[in-house]
Amino acid sequence: MKKASINLQDLRRKIYIKAKAEKEKRFWGLYVHVCKYETLEESYIQAKSNNGSEGIDKVTFAEIELRGRKEFLLSIQKELREEIYTTTKYRKIEIPKAEKGKKRKLSIPTIKDRVVQGALKLILEPIFEADFQEGSYGYRPKRSQHQALRKVQVAILKGKTIVLDVDLKNYFDTIRHHILLKKIAIRVDDKQIMRLIKLILKSCGRKGVGQGSSLAPLLSNLYLNEVDKMLEKAKTVTTNGQYSNIEYARFADDIKILISSHPSQRWIINAITKRLKEELHKIEVEVNEDKTNITDLRKGDKITFLGFDIKRIKSKKGKWFPLTTPKMSARTKVIRKMKNVFKINCSRHILDVIDQINPIIQGWVNYFRFGNSTKCFSYVKDWINTKVRKHMQRASKRRGIGWKRWSKDFIQKLGLFSNYKVCIS
Numbered sequence: 001m002k003k004a005s006i007n008l009q010d011l012r013r014k015i016y017i018k019a020k021a022e023k024e025k026r027f028w029g030l031y032v033h034v035c036k037y038e039t040l041e042e043s044y045i046q047a048k049s050n051n052g053s054e055g056i057d058k059v060t061f062a063e064i065e066l067r068g069r070k071e072f073l074l075s076i077q078k079e080l081r082e083e084i085y086t087t088t089k090y091r092k093i094e095i096p097k098a099e100k101g102k103k104r105k106l107s108i109p110t111i112k113d114r115v116v117q118g119a120l121k122l123i124l125e126p127i128f129e130a131d132f133q134e135g136s137y138g139y140r141p142k143r144s145q146h147q148a149l150r151k152v153q154v155a156i157l158k159g160k161t162i163v164l165d166v167d168l169k170n171y172f173d174t175i176r177h178h179i180l181l182k183k184i185a186i187r188v189d190d191k192q193i194m195r196l197i198k199l200i201l202k203s204c205g206r207k208g209v210g211q212g213s214s215l216a217p218l219l220s221n222l223y224l225n226e227v228d229k230m231l232e233k234a235k236t237v238t239t240n241g242q243y244s245n246i247e248y249a250r251f252a253d254d255i256k257i258l259i260s261s262h263p264s265q266r267w268i269i270n271a272i273t274k275r276l277k278e279e280l281h282k283i284e285v286e287v288n289e290d291k292t293n294i295t296d297l298r299k300g301d302k303i304t305f306l307g308f309d310i311k312r313i314k315s316k317k318g319k320w321f322p323l324t325t326p327k328m329s330a331r332t333k334v335i336r337k338m339k340n341v342f343k344i345n346c347s348r349h350i351l352d353v354i355d356q357i358n359p360i361i362q363g364w365v366n367y368f369r370f371g372n373s374t375k376c377f378s379y380v381k382d383w384i385n386t387k388v389r390k391h392m393q394r395a396s397k398r399r400g401i402g403w404k405r406w407s408k409d410f411i412q413k414l415g416l417f418s419n420y421k422v423c424i425s
Contacts, residue, residue, distance in 0.1 A: 008038055012126045019130035019187070026185075027127055031192035034119045035080045040073045043118030047111065047214065055110030056091040064111060076115055083192070087113050087203040090210050105173070107210025109203075117200060117214035120193070125218055127187050132221060133228035138252035139217030145306045146370050148249040149324065152256055152305060153371075155247035156297060156312055156322040160258035162269060163303050166276065167291035171253035172216065173208040175223050176284050177201045180209075183222055220252060227279045231257065234272055238265070246272065249305075256305055261298060269294060297322075308371060324371025331376055334364045335383060342387055350391050350414060357384070358417045369423050377420040385411055 011033060018025065033039060054060045064072050079085035090107035109117065129141065137148035177198075184197060197215075204210045209219050231248045238245040245260040245268060257276075259268050280287060295301045302311040307330050311323045338357055345353045361384065365377065388411060389402040398405075412418060 008042055008122065012122065015123070016126035016130055019127045023131070026187055026189035028189045030123050030188065030190045031196070033123050034116075034193070034196070035077055037073060037077055039119045039122055040076055040115055041069075043115045043122060043214075044069065044073060044111075047114045047118055052111075052114065052212075053108060054091075055108050055113065056089055057110045057112075059111055061111065072112075073115070076112060080116070080196075083195075085116065085196075085199075087116075087199055089203060090212070104211065106212040107204065108212045109210070109214070113200075113203075114214050116196070120196065120200075121214055121218050124184075124188070124193075128218065128222050128225075131187070132225060133232050135231060135248045136221055136225075136228050136250050138221060138250065138254075140221065145251060145367070148251050149306060149308060149310075149370060151247065151249045152258065152303075152310060153322045153324060155258040156310070157320075158244075158247075159260055159262070160245070160247050161261045161297040161312060162259040163295045163297060164257040164259065164269065164273065164276075165291075165293050165295060165303055166255040166257065167288040168253045168255075168280070169286040169288040171285060172211045172220060174285060175209045175220065176207055179283050180219060180223055183225070217252070223283060224250065224253075224285075226282070227255075227276065230275055230279050231272075234268075234275065238268060251306055254305065256303065261296070307368070324373075326368045326373055326376045330364075330368065331380060334360065335380065338384065338387070342391060346391075346394070350388060350395065353391060354388070354414055354416050358415070361417050362419075365417070365420060369421070371422070373422050374420075377422065381418075381420050384416065388414070388416060 015027070019027070048061050076085070088110045090109055093106050093108060094103040095106060096103055125141070132140065135151070137143045137145070137151075180201070181194065181198065185194065188194065200213075200215060201209070204213075209216045209223075228250060231246070231250075235244055235246045235248075243260075245262070245265045246257065248255065248257045250256075257272060259265065259272065277287060295303050297303070297310075297312040300311070302309050304310070304327060307327055308324050309327050311325075312320055313323045315321055337360055341356050341360070342353060345356065361380070365380075368376070385408075386401060389406045392406055393400060393402040
């Protein structure tokens with residue numbers, strides 16, 4: 001939930017407070033707020049800040065700014081008010097997944113559709129945020145991947161070392177529209193809003209919510225909210241005094257359920273697995289049996305969560321703790337990306353190359369600046385420094401790496417990103 005204008009912030013705050021206080025309330029009169037120029041403009045600003053690519057119509061933000069942002073937004077407002085707005089087909093692309101050879105399908109809406117979806121999200125998000133559960137972290141206001149990771153770390157420290165790693169089969173592509181609409185209607189009593197949502201869902205096909213759309217994160221969280229409620233209840237009923245036997249963290253369709261390793265709590269594993277499948281069956285979501293597994297961290301095994309490997313090891317002081325490091329594939333991916341930059345720009349000045357590398361490495365480091373990433377960061381930093389030296393050596397028509405010729409101080413003065421400090425988790 002990014003910072004919006006004062007009036008819109010105030011409206012969203014009021015909606016949230018009302019929804020939090022009155023759990024049975026159904027909201028009406030929302031459509032007029034979606035149609036407001038202020039809401040559409042905020043949605044446009046947020047969409048533009050994400051640097052998303054163009055949709056199937058090939059219209060870019062640069063073109064819209066050239067023609068006039070205000071006219072663009074006013075035309076959308078007119079279509080919404082007159083209820084003549086129609087959606088455009090998504091542009092389908094595939095991006096590589098962490099697993100070798102696997103690809104994730106993304107559906108990219110046009111900027112116009114992105115603005116409408118973003119406006120809808122701005123108004124609907126506070127309603128459903130009031131109902132979402134503590135263990136849900138994916139794409140929610142004031143929540144992050146690092147918070148989800150921290151919850152897993154704390155659970156492991158407290159002895160919950162049996163991990164049920166749940167993988168949902170093609171989750172975003174299998175969301176049933178009729179079930180989703182029923183969930184929305186529990187809180188929304190506005191025919192115009194429901195009509196608009198149906199229109200957006202229809203553009204995704206007969207089922208599914210397109211990954212890449214502005215509404216997808218909110219709707220996908222809502223769809224799994226009953227699963228979260230079941231897990232919260234399981235935490236409550238299995239708590240003995242001050243000791244809880246279950247913890248969980250969900251980020252979108254990535255679910256980690258951590259269970260106490262005490263022998264008396266072994267029954268929980270089968271019980272929670274059974275209940276989870278029952279709740280998922282209600283919303284017609286399948287578990288990928290091949291990728292869903294139970295890991296016992298006491299045996300030295302590791303789990304993977306949000307780009308990190310987590311393993312339980314003993315510290316030098318003899319205490320067990322969750323070693324949290326970037327996945328090897330994440331390190332390989334960022335190095336491969338930078339290697340490509342050096343290759344493409346082999347004949348360009350090093351300062352031009354650094355200008356292209358800095359945003360890549362800064363974004364990567366900022367994400368992985370958590371847990372026990374120091375060793376990984378040192379490797380990446382040394383690799384980049386070596387590549388920079390080699391680049392300058394070739395430009396000077398010299399062989400070798402140039403350790404003596406190019407000092408650390410000289411490399412630093414070139415403006416190469418150098419803040420590899422890891423935050424204390």
